[in-house]
Amino acid sequence: MMSPKGFSLSVIAMALLVCAAPVLAGDLDRFTNLEGTLDIAGGTAHIPVMNEAAKRIMTFNPKVRITVAGGGSGIGVQKVGEGLVDIGNTGRALSEEEVAKFGLQSFDFAIDGVAPIVHPENPVTGLTAQQIRDVFAGRITRWSEVGGPDEAIHVYGREEASGTHEVFWGKMLKKEPIVASANIIQSNGAMKVAVSQDANAIGYMSIGHIDDTVKPLAVDGVTPSQETAVEGSYPVVRHLFMNTKGDPKPLARAFIDYILSEEGAGITSAAGYIPVR
Numbered sequence: 001m002m003s004p005k006g007f008s009l010s011v012i013a014m015a016l017l018v019c020a021a022p023v024l025a026g027d028l029d030r031f032t033n034l035e036g037t038l039d040i041a042g043g044t045a046h047i048p049v050m051n052e053a054a055k056r057i058m059t060f061n062p063k064v065r066i067t068v069a070g071g072g073s074g075i076g077v078q079k080v081g082e083g084l085v086d087i088g089n090t091g092r093a094l095s096e097e098e099v100a101k102f103g104l105q106s107f108d109f110a111i112d113g114v115a116p117i118v119h120p121e122n123p124v125t126g127l128t129a130q131q132i133r134d135v136f137a138g139r140i141t142r143w144s145e146v147g148g149p150d151e152a153i154h155v156y157g158r159e160e161a162s163g164t165h166e167v168f169w170g171k172m173l174k175k176e177p178i179v180a181s182a183n184i185i186q187s188n189g190a191m192k193v194a195v196s197q198d199a200n201a202i203g204y205m206s207i208g209h210i211d212d213t214v215k216p217l218a219v220d221g222v223t224p225s226q227e228t229a230v231e232g233s234y235p236v237v238r239h240l241f242m243n244t245k246g247d248p249k250p251l252a253r254a255f256i257d258y259i260l261s262e263e264g265a266g267i268t269s270a271a272g273y274i275p276v277r
Contacts, residue, residue, distance in 0.1 A: 042076015042089030074161025091163025115224030126218030138179030208272030
């Protein structure tokens with residue numbers, strides 16, 4: 001026979017479990033009666049948020065399977081427009097032509113900045129916006145011209161279909177041509193690896209992906225960060241979007257609503273972005 005003490009502990013434990021259940025589920029409850037596969041592709045800045053959300057959803061409901069792939073904003077538009085994925089991610093707003101061609105809907109969920117980055121051991125800590133334009137255009141070719149070592153500058157860029165590229169090229173570089181010798185990188189993650197391994201590199205990437213393996217450069221005295229991006233002192237910012245072809249199907253709708261929920265906003269913040277609620 002259970003002792004009074006043991007009985008009390010059991011009752012308390014059961015009460016805690018009952019009380020905790022709604023808290024543990026919370027915003028995931030929307031997936032309770034759903035099943036099927038959800039395919040997501042596109043912008044690479046989105047991947048940490050999408051992966052974490054997918055992991056939580058599939059743990060909550062194993063009948064839901066979610067795949068997340070990158071490829072860049074252009075791939076996100078193409079694949080969702082052609083019906084190859086359910087959600088196509090972009091690090092930029094859709095063009096009028098894309099909306100008209102594919103009948104897409106956009107769901108804005110985060111604010112991000114795009115920052116110039118260098119190797120952590122590079123003594124240069126900041127440049128003017130004009131110096132950055134001159135570097136990427138090939139008018140400044142050595143670090144010694146901007147206060148660094150007497151070494152050639154290695155320029156790294158992104159493919160033209162990248163939302164990260166479009167924002168940096170448009171807002172920072174004022175749509176000037178990038179030097180033909182630039183090394184073209186396919187994702188934010190690959191950019192981080194490339195610059196972290198090249199002491200003379202300069203590139204650019206989503207602020208949300210920056211860690212201590214690379215160093216963001218101050219621009220006109222303002223260090224790129226999510227805080228300076230949101231307050232407006234750092235101007236090279238963009239919104240992150242999820243896009244669907246027409247109205248989202250039930251599983252896609254639940255996923256989008258989850259990303260826009262309180263728990264989803266926490267995932268977005270943890271990934272280094274500012275949630276849009």
